[in-house]
Amino acid sequence: MPDIADIETSASAKATADEAGESRLYEICILFPLSLSQKDEQVLLKEVETILEEAGGRQVARDAWGQRGLAYPIKGQTEGKYVVYHYDIDPAKLREADEALRIVPNLLRHLAMKPPKGYRIVKFSEQYEEWLKNREKEEERREREREEELNRRVVERAKRRVKRVEEEKEKEKESAVTTAAKTDKAELSEKLEKLISDDLDI
Amino acid sequence: MPPRKQQQQQRRTDPKLKKCPFCGKGVPYIDYKDYPSMKPFTDYFGNIMKRYYTGVCLRHQKMLRTAVERARFMGMMAYRK
Numbered sequence: 001m002p003d004i005a006d007i008e009t010s011a012s013a014k015a016t017a018d019e020a021g022e023s024r025l026y027e028i029c030i031l032f033p034l035s036l037s038q039k040d041e042q043v044l045l046k047e048v049e050t051i052l053e054e055a056g057g058r059q060v061a062r063d064a065w066g067q068r069g070l071a072y073p074i075k076g077q078t079e080g081k082y083v084v085y086h087y088d089i090d091p092a093k094l095r096e097a098d099e100a101l102r103i104v105p106n107l108l109r110h111l112a113m114k115p116p117k118g119y120r121i122v123k124f125s126e127q128y129e130e131w132l133k134n135r136e137k138e139e140e141r142r143e144r145e146r147e148e149e150l151n152r153r154v155v156e157r158a159k160r161r162v163k164r165v166e167e168e169k170e171k172e173k174e175s176a177v178t179t180a181a182k183t184d185k186a187e188l189s190e191k192l193e194k195l196i197s198d199d200l201d202i
Numbered sequence: 203m204p205p206r207k208q209q210q211q212q213r214r215t216d217p218k219l220k221k222c223p224f225c226g227k228g229v230p231y232i233d234y235k236d237y238p239s240m241k242p243f244t245d246y247f248g249n250i251m252k253r254y255y256t257g258v259c260l261r262h263q264k265m266l267r268t269a270v271e272r273a274r275f276m277g278m279m280a281y282r283k
Contacts, residue, residue, distance in 0.1 A: 029235070031276055070277040080277065084235070109276050116231035124235065131238055 023088045024114070025060065028052065031109040034067055034079040044106050045083065051100045052085065055093040060086040063123050074108050086121055220257025232265040234272035244270065248280040
């Protein structure tokens with residue numbers, strides 16, 4: 001089994017070589033039921049590999065995913081095992097191999113596809129670990145944003161409260177002034193009335 | 203016919219204002235084996251969401267469609283929940 005870094009370089013080198021013709025890199029994913037015995041499993045994998053090699057394929061990478069639950073039952077099976085192969089095959093011969101794979105017993109699904117440009121062959125376990133790390137980062141980021149939002153709200157509320165208190169104080173002051181003015185007016189009018197009444201008395 | 207003001211309130215945000223989440227990250231292709239990258243673009247029932255709602259560009263929506271269809275065929279994603 002070659003190293004992943006080697007695989008990547010070889011894959012990219014192959015991708016350039018493919019354009020000249022002959023063989024090109026293909027990804028073949030197969031799905032078989034979990035209920036298969038170990039012996040049957042070995043036989044099945046051997047059969048698949050021989051089919052691909054008979055078609056002139058050269059194995060570049062092999063990634064066994066292991067047990068996986070299915071999104072919907074396939075032929076009564078709710079769990080299965082995936083294996084992802086990368087092969088260098090002649091496109092015309094791949095079609096024959098694809099037809100041959102259709103009649104392999106115990107093979108639930110198979111899918112052969114041409115990897116897109118700039119495709120990196122990454123093992124599923126490594127991809128999963130990367131995803132776990134990124135997810136943690138994402139969660140941390142979200143947590144931080146939430147806290148910032150909360151702090152902002154608290155500060156705003158405090159500001160609003162201070163403002164309200166100040167406004168109330170101002171209002172009180174104003175009302176005090178107006179009441180004082182009112183009392184002054186009232187006193188004046190009283191005095192005036194008194195004076196007028198005094199005048200009338202005379 | 204409802205008044206003009208009410209009509210304006212009901213109008214949704216312009217889809218042109220949304221930005222493609224894949225273009226933002228510079229995604230060159232969408233892998234059908236990468237479930238977490240496709241999951242946010244399917245709804246509760248397992249349907250692929252419209253571009254109108256997600257803001258994905260046409261180029262990436264086409265990639266997403268093939269990836270989701272492949273994943274469905276291989277039993278990694280549900281056709282219908």
